[in-house]
Amino acid sequence: MREKIKISVIIPVYNAELYLEKCVNSVTTQTHRNLEIILINDGSTDNSGLICNQLASQDERINVVHTENRGQASARNKGIDLATGDYIGFVDSDDYISHDMYETMLEKSLTENADIVQIGHYVVSPNGEKINTEKRGETEYISYKDSIRANVIEKLIVSSICDKLFRSSLWTNIRMADGYYYEDGMVLLNLLRISKRVLLIENVGYYYVLSTNSTQRGPYTIKHLKSCLYEPKYYYEFFKNYYKELTDYGIALYCFRAMRGYRFAQSIANLDENKKEDYEAQFKEKFITNYLLLKKTHFFKGLSIYQKTALYIFSKSPKIYLSLFSAIKK
The missing domain is CATH 3.90.550.10 (Spore Coat Polysaccharide Biosynthesis Protein SpsA; Chain A)
Structure with missing residues (x-):
């Protein structure tokens, strides 16, 4: 029954x-x-x-x-x-x-x-x-x-x-x-x-x-930064072990989460400047390593012009990317 x-x-x-x-x-x-x-x-x-x-x-x-x-x-x-x-x-x-x-x-x-x-x-x-x-x-x-x-x-x-x-x-x-x-x-x-x-x-x-408690709507914390580093690693390792055909998606996620994490780091109140610089360096390192790999994949060809442009701008200057992202959001 x-x-x-x-x-x-x-x-x-x-x-x-x-x-x-x-x-x-x-x-x-x-x-x-x-x-x-x-x-x-x-x-x-x-x-x-x-x-x-x-x-x-x-x-x-x-x-x-x-x-x-x-x-x-x-x-x-x-x-x-x-x-x-x-x-x-x-x-x-x-x-x-x-x-x-x-x-x-x-x-x-x-x-x-x-x-x-x-x-x-x-x-x-x-x-x-x-x-x-x-x-x-x-x-x-x-x-x-x-x-x-x-x-x-x-x-x-x-x-x-x-x-x-x-x-x-x-x-x-x-x-x-x-x-x-x-x-x-x-x-x-x-x-x-x-x-x-x-x-x-x-x-x-x-x-x-859509309440003020939403993870994506802030306020952002160190936990957000740690998550932007951990999540793509989790996905990449999962695909490598269980679904090798999607490892390119894991590489792309490294790039996009690095960009997100870099943005979040600018918005965390009272974040120690040394910690901020350390996280920014980690996000840039993850991005650069994986962006070079991503451009060689078939998955990259399927990305939108907007996504490819954002990736390119961040690769050249995260600061310019931040300015453009803020302007678009407004």
Whole structure:
């Protein structure tokens, strides 16, 4: 019976008092009732911890864990460790979901024997105004190379774990890279690698809220800089080991993350000048080494004129690149 299948929903919480109640209520009111809702309060300094406790007192399916602040990846890993469901889903504490999202994805997983199901999503403002809609036609992947290509090259499989439902067995030996941002995309590579069937469905059910807590919207920190160095290394090593045909993508990622990291370094408040110069030097070194390699690859030919121009300008002068990037953003 479908109603006996338990879904563990993991919600990492950090300073989300403005959004948390709406987020959790969208989960507790799911049409699929057999849920285990795990709130990991990651050392919040606002009223989020109190709100977590209040919500748990109203619904016995909610389990609250309070931890020291260690970041979203650590909080999610803690939730995975505690999860007892047949399936695992993730919701960020400033987002929310449609009332039947998990029932819809579970039904598809069971009827199509899919290890991972991805649903479409809306991008919305904090007041609920729809900014963008991302959905795909129903598509299945039974080769991990096809699903990984659909993720990193074709961008059909979104590099997020929040718009997906996973069989919990996939997570037996997999956890997220702790201490870095962009953990979704990195862990998804390995989940796609071990999945026998991945299904994209036409329904739309997840609401990404463009809140001030977004990793990409700042304020930027040393963690952003470390992540811009670590992420491309992770991708490159993964492709070298499991999908050699995409190692060129790893080389390109080294270049683009070096450019991003160099930009971030200019925006970090109170960053020691010596540390700033050290990170800038690391980003320039990573860029130069990999840009020379990238230009010799077939992948480089497929880049847009805009991308090739940005790469060229950065190779000649990171300072000029920064000025032009700022002007375009304005």
